[in-house]
Amino acid sequence: MAHVHLPVVGSVASLGGETAGALPQDPLLDNFSRKIRYLRVSVTDRCNYRCSYCMPEELGDQLVFEPRSAVLSFEELERLIAVFARLGVRKIRLTGGEPTVRKGIVELAQRIAALPGIEQVVMTSNGHLLGELAAPLAAAGVSAINISIDTLDAGKFHALTGRGDLARVLAGVDAAVTAGMRVKLNAVALRGVNDGELVALCEYAWSRGAVPRFIEHMPMSAGAIYEPARGISAHAIRTALEAELGPLPARYWSVSGSVSGQGRASATGREVGIISAMTEHFCDHCNRLRLTATGALHACLGHDDAISLRDVIRGGGSDDDVVRAIAAAVTGKRAGHVFDRSGAGAPQKHMIGIGG
Ligand code: SAM
Numbered sequence: 572m573a574h575v576h577l578p579v580v581g582s583v584a585s586l587g588g589e590t591a592g593a594l595p596q597d598p599l600l601d602n603f604s605r606k607i608r609y610l611r612v613s614v615t616d617r618c619n620y621r622c623s624y625c626m627p628e629e630l631g632d633q634l635v636f637e638p639r640s641a642v643l644s645f646e647e648l649e650r651l652i653a654v655f656a657r658l659g660v661r662k663i664r665l666t667g668g669e670p671t672v673r674k675g676i677v678e679l680a681q682r683i684a685a686l687p688g689i690e691q692v693v694m695t696s697n698g699h700l701l702g703e704l705a706a707p708l709a710a711a712g713v714s715a716i717n718i719s720i721d722t723l724d725a726g727k728f729h730a731l732t733g734r735g736d737l738a739r740v741l742a743g744v745d746a747a748v749t750a751g752m753r754v755k756l757n758a759v760a761l762r763g764v765n766d767g768e769l770v771a772l773c774e775y776a777w778s779r780g781a782v783p784r785f786i787e788h789m790p791m792s793a794g795a796i797y798e799p800a801r802g803i804s805a806h807a808i809r810t811a812l813e814a815e816l817g818p819l820p821a822r823y824w825s826v827s828g829s830v831s832g833q834g835r836a837s838a839t840g841r842e843v844g845i846i847s848a849m850t851e852h853f854c855d856h857c858n859r860l861r862l863t864a865t866g867a868l869h870a871c872l873g874h875d876d877a878i879s880l881r882d883v884i885r886g887g888g889s890d891d892d893v894v895r896a897i898a899a900a901v902t903g904k905r906a907g908h909v910f911d912r913s914g915a916g917a918p919q920k921h922m923i924g925i926g927g
């Protein structure tokens with residue numbers, strides 16, 4: 572494995588004197604007529620797991636976390652998200668790293684849910700701490716959660732996640748369901764790991780009233796921890812599911828969490844999702860931005876360019892300056908990512924820094 576220094580998130584620009592001047596008419600409308608409504612916020616770059624495709628244990632000393640002083644405080648997050656909400660963002664996803672390891676996450680969720688304009692606060696989590704946290708998070712306003720479970724085999728799960736405990740995660744799924752959250756279960760589809768379990772993962776999700784979703788393995792971290800041979804295409808996932816579940820009626824399976832039609836019914840009438848970011852990308856419909864724990868605003872998961880909102884506010888900038896910085900990021904949003912299955916086009920940044 573190549574040297575990897577986590578969790579650097581690529582080159583982050585600070586806006587200079589150009590922050591002054593008239594406010595753009597619609598700061599959330601990009602050059603391809605895509606209107607941003609959805610912000611993913613990584614609340615920490617730390618994680619209690621070490622998934623092999625994200626933040627492998629073997630990195631050891633190469634894992635370098637951001638100092639706490641570099642990470643946005645609750646007040647800073649609240650201020651920035653309030654500006655996004657004023658501009659038209661309606662949905663916030665709390666992610667990480669692992670969002671539940673951020674101290675005070677329940678209070679943070681509550682503060683964000685209370686912001687005028689915010690209609691949905693949702694989360695992506697590895698589920699390890701949800702046994703204790705699902706009910707308070709739901710009470711705080713987290714209405715939906717994506718929980719990552721790549722395999723139902725406890726030994727494989729532990730090996731794949733470095734430190735994971737499948738029983739705890741399954742208890743976390745039950746706690747989220749009991750707390751009334753809408754639950755989706757994410758599995759990165761990996762050859763030799765869970766390719767024999769795709770239907771079992773669906774059956775398990777459905778047994779809990781959850782939606783199973785399969786994610787194509789993506790090359791982040793400059794491709795250093797990407798293993799092309801392990802990736803399974805959306806087409807292959809669909810074919811494998813159809814072989815056991817019967818024909819899947821929907822023509823269109825390329826789904827992202829925010830595009831209408833979040834999944835397609837199987838022959839049994841139950842929903843399945845495929846995040847086909849690699850082979851059937853959905854960039855044309857992308858309505859999201861991503862904010863890292865250190866306040867770098869990324870317009871695309873697959874490109875490294877970012878603008879530091881933290882520098883704007885810590886430099887004494889006004890909310891209008893924040894709006895100008897957001898507009899600059901939105902204007903720079905590319906037509907789409909350029910990943911391909913060989914690993915070419917991989918951004919330098921790490922999934923652990925940007926949050927998926
Ligand atoms: N820790 C939380 C979790 O695991 O759900 C949230 C952060 S994690 C980075 C968000 C999602 O990204 C997870 O569903 C994870 O499986 C997925 N992910 C991480 N690395 C990936 C990769 N190289 N390709 C595809 N998905 C990946």
Ligand code: SF4
Nearest residue numbers: 618620622625668697
């Ligand atoms: Fe942690 Fe999630 Fe990355 Fe796994 S995928 S190492 S749980 S951030």
